[in-house]
Amino acid sequence: MNANTDLTGASLPPDHASSANITGTGRPNTTALFPTVSRRERSGPLALTIGFGLVAVCLIGLFTSPTAAIGGAWCIGMMLVLLFISVPVAIALSVPSIIGVYAVSGIPATMNILATAPFSAVSDWTLSVLPMFIFMGMLLTQSGLSAKIYRVADHWFSWLPGGIGIGTTFAGAGLSAVTGSTIGMTYALGRAGIPEMLKASYDRRMAVGTIMVSGMTGNLIPPSILMVVYAGIASVPVGPALMAGAVPGILLALCFAIFIFAIGLVAPSLVGREAGTTERTRPTWRQRFTSLGGVWGFLVILVVLFGGMFSGIFTPTEAGAAAALCSVLLCLWEKRGERPWRKVAESALATVSATSAIFFIMIGATMLTSLLAITGLAPILTGFITSLGLSTVGFLLVLIVLYVIMGMFFDTMSMMLLTIPILLPTLETMGVSPLWFGVFVVLLGEFGMITPPVGIIPYIVHSIAKHPDVNLGHTVTLRDIFTSLLWFLPVAVVFLVLMIVAPGMTEWLPDLIERTSGGMAAG
Structure with missing residues (x-):
C-alpha cells in the first residue's frame, strides 16, 4: 500500500490518511478504535489558553469548595474542559478524579485509589475477550x-x-462490526461507495446519506468492542451483552435497507432508476456465488463465534479466542507470499497498543466512579433526576437530546465512559435493565455522531466527497449532506422509540442462547 491508503486500497487525501484503519506503513491505526475526543482539528493556541484558564478556575473552585459534592461538581467541570481541548479521554477522566479525591479525602484515600483502581478496572476475566476481538478485527x-x-x-x-x-x-454494518470503528468504516466505504452510486446515477444526497448511516449498526453487531467495554463498566456479563446488540443491530440495518428500497419504488430517480438513465451491468449468478468465495473465511469465523456460543461449546471468552485463531489462519492464507507473518506481528503489536489504551480509559472511568461515590455526587444526581418526576420514557428521551448534543464533541466511546458511571445509579431507580441500556447507549452514541449540525460523521463525509475521484464531477455541499440526513434520521428516531416501547428485542437472543446451551457462562 502507498502512503495514503484506506481499507479498500483506494488513496486517501494526506490530511485524512491517518484517520483510516491502515496507516502509511500498512500498520493498523489504533486511533480509530479509541480516539482522544473528536476527529476535528486539534485545539488552537487560543482555545488551549482558554481551556487551561478554565482548568485553573476549576482547581481553585475545587480546593475552596464548602462541601464535597460541590468539589465533585468542579471536578466534572474540569473533565469537560479537558475533553473539549482534546486531552486524551483516559487522562481527562483520571487526573481530575485523583485531584478531586485528594482535595476531598486527603492522601490516604488518594493512595488507595491509585493502588486499587487500575487492577479492579481491568482484572475481570471476561474482559480478556476484548484483545481477542481487537486482534480479530486487525x-x-x-x-x-x-x-x-x-x-x-x-x-x-x-x-x-x-x-x-x-x-x-x-x-x-459488516465493516463496522469487523473493524470496531464507525469513522474508519466511513472513510473506507465512502471512498468506495459514493463513486459507485454516482456512476449508477444515484442522487448525490442519496449517495452520501447512505454512507453516513451505514455504520450506525456495526458497533451493536458482535463482535462489538463497545459492548464489551460497556459490560466492563456496568458489571454485566460479557456474553449476554454481546448478544443483546445483535438483533437490534440487524433490525436497524434492515430498516435502512427497507427505507432505501421504498425510495427506489416511490422516487426511482433518486436511486438511478429514472427512464433514460444508464444502469450498470448486472452481475451474473455465477459472479454472485464467486464473490461469496472471497469472504468464506469471515463466514467460518461467524460460525465459530456464534455456533460455539449457541451450542455451549465455548464461553464468550473462549469463542473470542477461537475466532481470533481462525483470523490468524485466514490472514496467513489470504496473504500467502506477501510476508503474512509480518502482518500478523503488526496486528499483534497494534492489538497490544489498542488494548492498553482502552484499559487505560476504563481505569479512568473507575476513578470517576470512585470520585462520584466519595463526593456523594451520585446519590445527589439520582435524587435530582428522581425529583423531576420524569417517567422512564421521559428520562430516556432526555438522554437522547443529551447524546445528540454531546455528539458535537465526542465519539461513542468517549460519551459512554463519561456518562455511564454517572447514570448507572439512576438506571436502578428508574427500573431500566442495564443490559438493555448498553444497547441503547451505544446506539445513542452512534446517533449523536451523525446528527446535524453537531455530529462528526457529516463533516467527514463532506471532506471525502470534495475529492474529484469520489464526487465524479458532482458538487456535494454541506447543505446536501444535512438534507440527506433529514431523509434518513427519522428511521433511526423511530427505531430508538421502538427500542423504548419493545425492550424485549435486546433480551430475546441472550435468553435463547441461555436456554439452548443450558446456561451460558459469563466468561
Missing part, C-alpha cells in the same frame, strides 16, 4: 476483507430498486 482488515465484503453486498443486492444503496448498508 487481522481481518489486514487480509483485505473490507473490499470483498463490499463486493459481495453489491453483487447480491444491486438488482433491487436502490440495490447498491442496500448493499452499501449491509457492507457498512
Whole structure:
C-alpha cells in the first residue's frame, strides 16, 4: 500500500490518511478504535489558553469548595474542559478524579485509589475477550476483507430498486462490526461507495446519506468492542451483552435497507432508476456465488463465534479466542507470499497498543466512579433526576437530546465512559435493565455522531466527497449532506422509540442462547 491508503486500497487525501484503519506503513491505526475526543482539528493556541484558564478556575473552585459534592461538581467541570481541548479521554477522566479525591479525602484515600483502581478496572476475566476481538478485527482488515465484503453486498443486492444503496448498508454494518470503528468504516466505504452510486446515477444526497448511516449498526453487531467495554463498566456479563446488540443491530440495518428500497419504488430517480438513465451491468449468478468465495473465511469465523456460543461449546471468552485463531489462519492464507507473518506481528503489536489504551480509559472511568461515590455526587444526581418526576420514557428521551448534543464533541466511546458511571445509579431507580441500556447507549452514541449540525460523521463525509475521484464531477455541499440526513434520521428516531416501547428485542437472543446451551457462562 502507498502512503495514503484506506481499507479498500483506494488513496486517501494526506490530511485524512491517518484517520483510516491502515496507516502509511500498512500498520493498523489504533486511533480509530479509541480516539482522544473528536476527529476535528486539534485545539488552537487560543482555545488551549482558554481551556487551561478554565482548568485553573476549576482547581481553585475545587480546593475552596464548602462541601464535597460541590468539589465533585468542579471536578466534572474540569473533565469537560479537558475533553473539549482534546486531552486524551483516559487522562481527562483520571487526573481530575485523583485531584478531586485528594482535595476531598486527603492522601490516604488518594493512595488507595491509585493502588486499587487500575487492577479492579481491568482484572475481570471476561474482559480478556476484548484483545481477542481487537486482534480479530486487525487481522481481518489486514487480509483485505473490507473490499470483498463490499463486493459481495453489491453483487447480491444491486438488482433491487436502490440495490447498491442496500448493499452499501449491509457492507457498512459488516465493516463496522469487523473493524470496531464507525469513522474508519466511513472513510473506507465512502471512498468506495459514493463513486459507485454516482456512476449508477444515484442522487448525490442519496449517495452520501447512505454512507453516513451505514455504520450506525456495526458497533451493536458482535463482535462489538463497545459492548464489551460497556459490560466492563456496568458489571454485566460479557456474553449476554454481546448478544443483546445483535438483533437490534440487524433490525436497524434492515430498516435502512427497507427505507432505501421504498425510495427506489416511490422516487426511482433518486436511486438511478429514472427512464433514460444508464444502469450498470448486472452481475451474473455465477459472479454472485464467486464473490461469496472471497469472504468464506469471515463466514467460518461467524460460525465459530456464534455456533460455539449457541451450542455451549465455548464461553464468550473462549469463542473470542477461537475466532481470533481462525483470523490468524485466514490472514496467513489470504496473504500467502506477501510476508503474512509480518502482518500478523503488526496486528499483534497494534492489538497490544489498542488494548492498553482502552484499559487505560476504563481505569479512568473507575476513578470517576470512585470520585462520584466519595463526593456523594451520585446519590445527589439520582435524587435530582428522581425529583423531576420524569417517567422512564421521559428520562430516556432526555438522554437522547443529551447524546445528540454531546455528539458535537465526542465519539461513542468517549460519551459512554463519561456518562455511564454517572447514570448507572439512576438506571436502578428508574427500573431500566442495564443490559438493555448498553444497547441503547451505544446506539445513542452512534446517533449523536451523525446528527446535524453537531455530529462528526457529516463533516467527514463532506471532506471525502470534495475529492474529484469520489464526487465524479458532482458538487456535494454541506447543505446536501444535512438534507440527506433529514431523509434518513427519522428511521433511526423511530427505531430508538421502538427500542423504548419493545425492550424485549435486546433480551430475546441472550435468553435463547441461555436456554439452548443450558446456561451460558459469563466468561
